[in-house]
Amino acid sequence: MVPGEPGPSWNPIIDLQLLWSFPFMVNAFRAGTIVAVLAGLIGWFMVLRRQSFAGHTVAVAGFPGAAGATLLGVAPVFGYFGFCLAAAAVIAALPRGRDAGYREESAVTGTVNAFALACGYLFIALYKGFLGGVNALLFGNFLGITDDDVLALLAVAVVALAVLAAVGRPLLFASVDPDVAAARGVPVRALSVVFLMLLGAAVAEASQITGTLLVFALLVMPAATAQRLTARPVASLALTVLIGIVATWLGLGIAYFSPYPIGFCVTTVAFAGYLLAHAARAGRFGLPRPRLAGGAT
Amino acid sequence: MTALLGPPFLQHALLAGTAIAAAAGLVGYFLVLRAQVFTGDALSHVAFTGALAALAFGLDARVGLFAATIGIAVLMGALGRRGRADDVVIGSVFAWILGMGVFFLTLYTTTRSTANGAAGVTVLFGSIFGLSGAQAGVAAAVAVAVCLGMLLIARPLLFASVDEAVAAARGVPVRLLGYGFLVLVGACTAEATQAVGALLVLGLLAAPAGTAQRLTHRPFLALALSAGLAVAEMWAGLGLSYAIPHTPPSFAILAAAALVYAAVLVAGAVRDRRGRSRQHAVT
Numbered sequence: 001m002v003p004g005e006p007g008p009s010w011n012p013i014i015d016l017q018l019l020w021s022f023p024f025m026v027n028a029f030r031a032g033t034i035v036a037v038l039a040g041l042i043g044w045f046m047v048l049r050r051q052s053f054a055g056h057t058v059a060v061a062g063f064p065g066a067a068g069a070t071l072l073g074v075a076p077v078f079g080y081f082g083f084c085l086a087a088a089a090v091i092a093a094l095p096r097g098r099d100a101g102y103r104e105e106s107a108v109t110g111t112v113n114a115f116a117l118a119c120g121y122l123f124i125a126l127y128k129g130f131l132g133g134v135n136a137l138l139f140g141n142f143l144g145i146t147d148d149d150v151l152a153l154l155a156v157a158v159v160a161l162a163v164l165a166a167v168g169r170p171l172l173f174a175s176v177d178p179d180v181a182a183a184r185g186v187p188v189r190a191l192s193v194v195f196l197m198l199l200g201a202a203v204a205e206a207s208q209i210t211g212t213l214l215v216f217a218l219l220v221m222p223a224a225t226a227q228r229l230t231a232r233p234v235a236s237l238a239l240t241v242l243i244g245i246v247a248t249w250l251g252l253g254i255a256y257f258s259p260y261p262i263g264f265c266v267t268t269v270a271f272a273g274y275l276l277a278h279a280a281r282a283g284r285f286g287l288p289r290p291r292l293a294g295g296a297t
Numbered sequence: 298m299t300a301l302l303g304p305p306f307l308q309h310a311l312l313a314g315t316a317i318a319a320a321a322g323l324v325g326y327f328l329v330l331r332a333q334v335f336t337g338d339a340l341s342h343v344a345f346t347g348a349l350a351a352l353a354f355g356l357d358a359r360v361g362l363f364a365a366t367i368g369i370a371v372l373m374g375a376l377g378r379r380g381r382a383d384d385v386v387i388g389s390v391f392a393w394i395l396g397m398g399v400f401f402l403t404l405y406t407t408t409r410s411t412a413n414g415a416a417g418v419t420v421l422f423g424s425i426f427g428l429s430g431a432q433a434g435v436a437a438a439v440a441v442a443v444c445l446g447m448l449l450i451a452r453p454l455l456f457a458s459v460d461e462a463v464a465a466a467r468g469v470p471v472r473l474l475g476y477g478f479l480v481l482v483g484a485c486t487a488e489a490t491q492a493v494g495a496l497l498v499l500g501l502l503a504a505p506a507g508t509a510q511r512l513t514h515r516p517f518l519a520l521a522l523s524a525g526l527a528v529a530e531m532w533a534g535l536g537l538s539y540a541i542p543h544t545p546p547s548f549a550i551l552a553a554a555a556l557v558y559a560a561v562l563v564a565g566a567v568r569d570r571r572g573r574s575r576q577h578a579v580t
Contacts, residue, residue, distance in 0.1 A: 052388040053335045106334040107507030107561070111555050113338070114500025118551035121422045121497075125545045134418055139399045213342075213496075214399075216392035224385045260403050267396030274389050 005050040019256060023287045028209075030150045032248040035205050036218055038157040040244035041164060042202035043219035044237055052220055053106065055093050057113040058200050059215040061087035062093060062207040064120035066137050071127045076137075077152060080204040086202030087116070092193045136183060140211030140263035142252060153205055160201045167194055172233060209248070214263035218244055221270035228277040243273055301480065307539055309433035310425045310546070315533045316440035317492045322527030323447040324485040325506035326520050327478060330447045331458045335358045335384055336373060336479070337502045339391040343369045346398035347487075347496035353405040358420065359435075362487040363388030369394075370483035374476050423547045425535070436491055443485050444524075450477055452562035455516055492531075493547045505530060511561045530554045 046055050065083025066076040087159045090112065094105055124134055164171075174181040174188045182188045206215045226239035251266030258265070328337050347365020348358040373387070402417045419427075428436065457464040457471045465471045489498045509523035534550030541549075 047385055051385060052384045053338075056338070056388065104507065104510075106332055107329045107503045107510070108558075109332045110338065110503030111507060111558050112497045114497045114503070115551050115555040117422075117496045118500065118548045118555075121494075121545055122548040125548070126543060134421075135399070135402070137423070138394075213395050214392055216388050217396065220385060220388040221392065224389055259407060261399050264396040264399045264403075267393045271389060271393035271396075 014251065019253065024143055024145065025252070025256065027145040027147065027150050028252055029249065031153050032142070032209055033245055034060060034150070034153045034157045035209050036222075036244035036248040037058040037241050038160055038202050039215070039218035040133055040222045040240040041161065041237065042198055043244075043259035044223040044226065044240045045164075045171060045175060046199060048172075048225040049195070051196075051199070052216075053109055054196070055199055055203060055219055056216065057091065057109050057116070058084050058196075059203045059207060059212055059219075060089045060113050061116045062204055062215075063137055063212040064116050064123060065204075066207070066212075067123035067127070068121045071123045075209070077149065080207055081156070081201070083116075083199040085197060085209070085244045087112070088203075089092050090197040092196040135261065136211070138211050138213045139261045140209055140214055140266070142209060142255060144210075149208075153208070154172055156201055156205060160198050163194065164198055167191060171195060207235050209262065211261075211263045214267050216269040217263070217270045218248070221267075221274050222247065225270075225274045225277040228274075241271070247273065304541065305430070306426050306428075307535070308376035309428045309430055309534070310535055313428055313433040313436040313440070314425055314492055314535055314550075315528055316437040316444070317488050318505075318527040319524045320440040320443040320447070320485050321489050321498075322376075322505045322509075323444055323451075323520060324482055324526035325504075325527070326509060326523040327405055327447075327454060327458060328482065328502055329506040330455075331478075331484075334499070334503050335481060336370075337388055337486065338499045339373070340366050340370055340396075340483055340499040341386045341490065341495045342391045342395050342398070343393040344486050344490040344498070344539035345420055346394050346401060348490065348495070349398050349401040350414055350416065350442050351364070353401045353408070359487070363484065365524055366483035366487045367480055368483075370479040371476060374479045405540055415453060419494075420490065421494050421496050422545065423490065423497065425492045425546050426538075428491070432491075436488060439484065440488050443488065446477075446481050450474060450481075451520065453518075454478055459516075493550055497547050500551045500554055501527060501531075504551075504558045508558045508561050509556075511565055526557065529576055530557060 020029070043055075046052060061083045062080045065079035065081075067079070067081075069076045070077030090127070091109065094108060120137075170181070170186045171191050171194075173184075174186050174191045178188050203215055203219065206218045210217055222240045222243035223236075225243050226236040229239060230236045247266055247270040250269045251262060254265040254269070255262040325337070328334055335386040337436055344362050345363050347363075349359035349361070350365070351358050351361025373390075405416060453464070453469050454474050456467075457469050457474050461471055485502075489501050493501055504525040506523045508526055509519040512522060513519050530553040531550055535546055537553070538544045538546040538549035
């Protein structure tokens with residue numbers, strides 16, 4: 001990314017010291033860590049609830065948000081949060097059904113998705129000389145994150161995590177078996193709305209690092225990897241956060257030393273982890289009950 | 298006669314756009330019916346990566362488009378159970394494939410001296426007004442072939458989509474149809490990417506089909522309606538974009554499609570409510 005800089009020394013400690021000698025890299029690591037934790041936890045529930053398509057659509061809404069904010073001369077952060085939360089509210093307002101309802105829902109979600117991107121494209125066409133910024137909005141950028149941005153990310157993440165902690169247990173129940181949960185008096189519908197708003201906030205945060213199109217790298221992949229490896233909720237939540245942070249840190253390191261955008265680096269690291277988890281799981285079937293015996297005690 | 302249709306670039310856009318919209322309407326109907334909209338979304342992202350990979354290696358973007366979308370369509374059919382991939386697998390794979398697309402974009406703009414810096418934006422958001430006469434002709438021919446393919450398998454595919462188990466018991470080759478359909482989806486996505494761009498293909502596939510299914514429950518009528526709506530929205534979009542300056546054609550086409558769908562949804566909701574209140578009044 002920065003021409004003329006020395007390449008990696010392949011000694012992780014020296015390399016990290018080098019990276020952290022630049023204030024913008026320190027901020028990138030801080031922001032990346034906050035985003036990885038929040039996106040990992042919310043993403044875990046999203047994968048469990050099979051709402052990936054909704055998550056993708058919410059993410060895509062961030063693009064016209066950021067482009068429109070730039071067109072109006074406002075900081076893109078407001079555009080991201082405004083549009084992502086609005087999109088989450090729209091999806092929450094849609095009726096949820098099982099059979100024909102699902103078809104309708106996916107057609108509506110797809111249309112909203114494409115229309116949001118088209119609006120973003122219109123804003124960019126109206127805002128002359130912004131073409132270079134398109135790739136940053138879509139595919140991520142870790143340069144130019146200020147101290148204020150980090151504080152804003154942290155504040156939103158703390159609020160979102162506090163809400164998630166408060167509704168975590170009933171949400172897990174409602175996600176795993178909505179019918180039984182509803183019968184036991186859990187407010188399934190209200191929880192679903194709260195969760196979609198949390199998803200909107202997490203996506204708006206993650207978009208600023210990975211870009212609109214690659215949010216999935218932090219939302220879906222760590223959670224999908226962790227759920228492959230263990231079925232116990234707490235362990236797999238912890239593993240999700242760990243994988244998210246490792247993917248972000250490695251991605252940031254690679255992006256610094258190579259000419260490629262951050263989004264590519266983070267997605268590739270996360271996807272490699274996902275493939276490894278699949279391979280490990282496939283390999284484990286051949287062995288007589290390994291690890292499970294230790295874990296069960 | 299040709300002068301009535303405007304300058305050559307508009308004629309090329311109309312020729313390619315009409316055929317592409319008809320194909321997208323037909324394919325989209327089955328995508329919505331089979332609840333595979335997410336698959337179409339993933340394939341459109343693959344189109345982006347394929348086109349840029351071809352450009353990075355110095356080939357025609359269309360070679361990469363078709364090879365990538367059809368190849369991945371078959372692969373997704375093989376990965377998913379019964380030809381339907383699960384959304385976490387699709388999500389993980391397509392996020393990574395988009396990441397690869399960015400990689401090829403960087404490779405293309407940094408290594409090719411003749412590189413067009415806006416290539417990424419063109420592939421993502423389309424440039425239907427930039428088609429040459431020859432390109433429009435090829436696009437139209439392929440789209441017509443996709444339409445014919447869809448019409449050929451429409452009857453058995455409908456049976457297999459509505460009730461897979463019964464169709465299989467009656468000797469319909471359900472698995473083979475699933476693959477054939479995915480190949481057509483791939484080809485249609487590659488086609489539509491040239492018109493409205495990789496990111497907006499989804500709207501052209503989902504919106505007319507969703508509208509048609511709202512308007513009628515009779516399958517073949519809905520299929521025809523879906524194609525007709527797609528073509529009409531394509532024309533409206535091209536006309537609007539030509540008439541209003543600074544409006545990109547992709548946006549105008551998508552806006553037309555989304556508005557029609559929204560209008561039909563709202564009308565349906567209002568009618569439902571009225572019907573319910575009338576029932577209340579009767580009882």
